[in-house]
Amino acid sequence: MDFDQMIAQAAVSGLAAQQLTANNNLQPQLLTNTPSETIWEHLRQQLETCRTFCFAVAFISADMLPPFKAVLADLAEKQISGRLITSDYLGFNQPTALAELLKIPNLTVRISPLAGFHVKGYYFEHQAPTYQTMIIGSANFTRSALLQNYEWNLELNSLQQGTLTQRVQQELSQLWQTGQPLTVQWLKAYQLRYQASVRKPLTASYVEKNPIKPNQMQQSALQQLAALRQTNARRGLVISATGTGKTYLGALDVQQFAPRRMLFVVHREQILKKALASFREILGGPASDFGILSGNFQQFSAKYLFATIQTLNKPAVLQQFSPTTFDYLLIDEAHRTGAASYQRLLAYFQPKFCLGMTATPERSDDYSIFQLFDYNIAYEIRLKDALAAKMLCPFHYIGIRDYQYHGQLLTDQAPLRQLIAPKRVAYVLKQLEYYRDHTQPNRGLIFCTRRQEAEQIAQALSDQGHPAQAVDGTDSIRRRENLVRKLEVSQLEYLVTVDIFNEGIDIPTINQIVMLRNTQSQIVFLQQLGRGLRLAPGKKFVTVLDFIGNYQNNYLIPLALTEDHSLNKDHARQTLELEPVLGLSTITFTKVARQQIYNSLQRVKLDAFLRLRQAYQQLKQRLGRIPLLADFARQQLVDVQVFAQNQQIDNYYQFLLKMKEDLPVLPTLADQWLSFVTKELINGMRQHELLLLQKLSCQPSLTRQDYLVCLQQHNCYCNQAVLDSVAKILNLDFYQVKTGKQLQAAKYGNQPLVVEKNGCYVLNQTLHHWLTEFPWFQRLWKDGLTAGLLRSSQYCSQQPLTLYQKYTRKDVCRLLNWPLDVSAPLYGYRVGKTACPIFITYQKDAAQNARAGSYSNYFLNRATIRWYTRSPRHLDSSEVQQLLARDQQGNYQVTIHLFVKRSDAEGKNFFYLGTCRPIRAREVQLKNVQQRTKTAVELLLQLQQPLAYQYYRLLTGAKNN
Structure with a gap:
């Protein structure tokens, strides 16, 4: 069948009568926004595969332009261009948003003069084979329409000679011919008309009359903190993504606790004043109730005292307070409490309650802040959940390639001369300007690797009319505060920083994050991303530009963006390939950047033993005991299947021995049976064997009828073939085949774990004995079964195979x-x-x-x-x-x-x-x-x-x- 016939058959199938052999991809289809796909993803694929395109849309919003610019940048590399027709209908399109379109060199824009121009159509020309695609419906080119709103859009594929295609082409041609080219001059005239029709914004006085109400995270956290204290707990930890309102939460909890006196401790002085202002908004009361204790302020008697750890740790200062002076102690950025200064502080004061707050509790050393807070995690919310709850500002992440120095991408060992090469600086500035959004005042934070690089970038930006300053750890607190203030009032457009501002800085108005450094860890990546995610009046979205070179740790980027700790490569590949949409946030990689990340991902052994060790140590810190496999499953950390697939161990008992845990020596056969559960059953693909072994772990035999009842209770499919299969798995008959020179069953002791006699399932007597007499064996055995059952939630229990697993x-x-x-x-x-x-x-x-x-x-x-x-x-x-x-x-x-x-x-x-x-x-x-x-x-x-x-x-x- 030639392509013309395929198009014809697809049209008949979609519009007249279903044809079994019709090309499903070419059939007319209805596009909507769903949790699994968005209209933008369909538009993006059409753009990536077309030879030219034309959009005719009434409304365009700047909050959808960053990912569009990234796709168009890749098309420009292939010398593919397109057209866009819009209008000034209803004054919806901001002049600044239209001005952004002029930055795209391979896009030509015209303004239709038609009154009531309200079309929403997207037209693509494809070749090899040649055909046309039209997407026509309700969706304008706005973030809400393409990512979230309930929209209907019909996708049609046609040939050049199609009547509908010719009519659409004629309409587009007529619109184009009668349209006014989008120029700077036209924009100036439109700006005057637009300003005259814009409503006045709400006044500050109106905003101030609205009291601060707890958001979704704060309400839940307050309830859990109150419940925690009812158990007589003296300490608690809140883990909350940057920008979700931890400071306000602290103030709200202080309000519900009503302490006689409170002490708020942080590691940087510039945070204190903002924290004090936030608390005063919530708590009210006279100004004299609030005081600061730092190098510049000595307000010891304040009811609510805000202090730096550096000042408090001075013996002369600490002695001004008795250990019971404060009823409530609150520690911000609590992941720092492993430092000796915080240890002395916590050893000295004896509050009725101590609250720690952090976005990143994980530490790379052996110290556990979870232990410090008695393993009481009062509340936890991470980035993805916070975005879904609309507690954070949506972002557009764009991974673009870094500069190619003499034809080669920068590496981890790039010398300074390459980082500050004039052509590299010019390239960076060109990208900043291309992706910069002029619809909101530019406030950017650029992360660099070295001071001289930061100074060169800052100077180049300033020379081009974008005031910028470099700042790093050698700068005084006063200078940092002054620069932040200038950024907030638009005296500066950029702060170019080295080694600081990853945390402990609150600039809600930041709307551009630029990463001019290689990714070293998921934690640092999220810290830097989080600098821009705070909500602020007038702030619509954050543009995140990540300059990606030939870096060893590029593979961390997709893991960090989705907060994936599973160590499962499949998840990272899917993020890289599918560029998922997170609510109203998008992820886009340009072609070269995607390839660099993919190369890094192919090189790395994500499930290497070192990474398993690190994950184990972090979970042990969190729990305060030896973690089990079920703990990893419950915490949604390392996929337990990763342990099963590791070549250095056959079971979790062997892993714990390598972790130097003091465990009793198990008999060889016990070790082999643990390996059987790990290698064969822990994947959770079928619950049947796991449920039977779980039952038999508590009683040595089980009737077939009782087993069938158990399967029914767990909603498991069942027939005679399944029962026969379960029997062959557990008596090891299934494994009586050779792998090399050895039977598979030999790896598992070649002794049946379960046999079926007279309508009963009977557990191996030796296995029953060990489960009774050896507590650690029993613990590890039951843990493997539990972990497998927890993992089984990924699979449908009513059929043997689950779609897309x-x-x-x-x-x-x-x-x-x-x-x-x-x-x-x-x-x-x-x-x-x-x-x-x-x-x-x-x-x-x-x-x-x-x-x-x-x-x-x-x-x-x-x-x-x-x-x-x-x-x-x-x-x-x-x-x-x-x-x-x-x-x-x-x-x-x-x-x-x-x-x-x-x-x-x-x-x-x-x-x-x-x-x-x-x-x-x-x-x-x-x-x-x-x-x-x-x-x-x-x-x-x-x-x-x-x-x-x-x-x-x-x-x-x-x-x-």
Whole structure:
């Protein structure tokens, strides 16, 4: 079928009668904003694959332009340009927002003179093959419309000769010809008209009359803090993302506690005055109730005292207070309390309650601030949840490549001369100007690696009319405060900083964060990102520019943006490829930047033992005891499957020994059985074995009827084939196959854990004895079962395989109830009596392609994939006949299960895409690398459920429809 026929068939299928073989990607479809996809993602893909485009939209908002600029920058590299038609209808479009469009060199803009111009249409020209895509509906080019609002937009694909296409082209042509070019002169005239129609803003006096009310986070935290104190707890910790209102929360809790006196401690003097002002807003009362204790102020008798740790630690100062002077002690940036100065302070004072507040409690040393606060985490909210709750300002993160010095990207060891090279500085300034938003006063914070680099950048910005100052740890507190004040009142546009302002600085009006340094840790990345996320009047969004070079730790960027601590590479790859939308916040990587991150991700061993050790130590600090696997699962930290897949250990007991924990020596067989649970069951893909072992851990036998009741209570699917499979797994019959020279079952002691006798499941007597007599073995055994059951929440309990979850060939053998693990010789597919799993690596490397010859498994659309059998095979071959055989009701006798991964770089796991059925079969002649022709059968397989848009992009790397 040629492409013209595919377009025609797709149109008929979408608008007249469903066609099973129609190209699902080309069919008319309704686009809306949902939790799994947004209209912007569809527009972005069209932009990335078109040869030209034309938008006709009534309304454009500046808060959607940063990611658009990033995509257009990549298109400019490919010499692709487009047009945009808008208007001044209703005075919605800000002049400053329209001015931003003039920065985009490969975009030409015209203003329609039509009264009531209210269209919302997006038109794309594609080539190879040549066709057109139109997206027409309700969505303007605004952040709310493209990311969040309930909108209807119809996507249509057509050929040049299509009547609708020609009509749209004519309308666009007419609009373009009659439109006024967007120029600086036109904007000046529009600015005058626009200013005359703008309403006056609310006065400050009106705002002041509205009392501060606790936000969502504060309300929950206040309730939990009160509940904590009812347990007679003396200390508590609040973990809250930067910008979510920790200072106000502290004041609100002081208000509900009503102390006789309060002490607020922080590590930097410039924070004290703002904290005092915030507390006074909440608490009220005379000014004399509030005082500061620092190098410049000595107001010892204030009811509410705000002090720096440096001043308090002076013996002469500390002796001015008795240990019980303050009822309530509040420590800001509590992750610093491991320092000796804070230790002395906490050892001296004896308040009725001590509250610690921090956004980043994790520490790289062995000190646990959780221990310091008695392991009482009163409340915790992280970045993603805070964004969802609209407690933070939305951001547009844009990862762009750094300057190429003599054709090479900067590395971690780049010398200063490369960082401050005039061409690099000019490149940085060009990017800042391109992505800068003129609809709001520019207040930017730039993070650099060295003082001289910061000075050069600041000077260059100032020379171009953008006042900037460099600042680092050598500057006095007074100078820092003065520079921050100048930034707030727009006397400066940028502060260029080195090693400071990661934390402990509150400049809510910051609307641009620039990262001119390589990412060293997720914590620092989030600290720097958080500097711009505070809400402020008139602040619409934050632009985050990350200059990405050839840095070793680039892989940390997608992990930090999604606060992912799972150590699972798949999550990072998905963030990188799909560029997810977080509420009203977007993530965009330009092509070169994305490749640099991907290269870093490929090089790093994310689940390396060192990282497991670090994660273990951090969790141990949090819990105050030896963490178990179930703790990692409950805290949503390291994916417990990462422990199972680690090559240096076979089970968590061995891991604890490597952590130097003092554990009793276990018998070899006990160790092997722990390995069985870890390697085979902890993935949680099927609850059945875990539930049976959990029951038998408390009683040595269980009737089949009681087991069936247990499965029913957990909503688990069940049939005789599943019960037989469970029996073969737990008596190790499934593993009676060789891997190398050894039986798999030998790794697990080759003794059945459970046998079925007379309608009862009976636990191995030795295993029962060890569970009774060895507490640590019992603890680790039950922990492995619990961790697996916790992980099982990712899977559907009512069917053996869960859509879009990942499985290995071995997993599939078990979950399809096969009697033996035949994954080693399984390769591409295996036709069983009732099921045939097909495994496809979608993008093969050059060597694989050479071996495969003409084989090319290919998604024709999101519902149909072209797949080839082995060769030689014919239509009358037995396995082909099995796949095509139907019963008397016309149903296929063999269920085909489709598993796909993008490339071998992604390991042994395949996404499960569901069941599919043959809709066409034919013999084809294929040539191998030696140009020898063999016969194979080509099947068109239709998925029962069309592939979700995001997974289609993820698996195919789709750059066209």
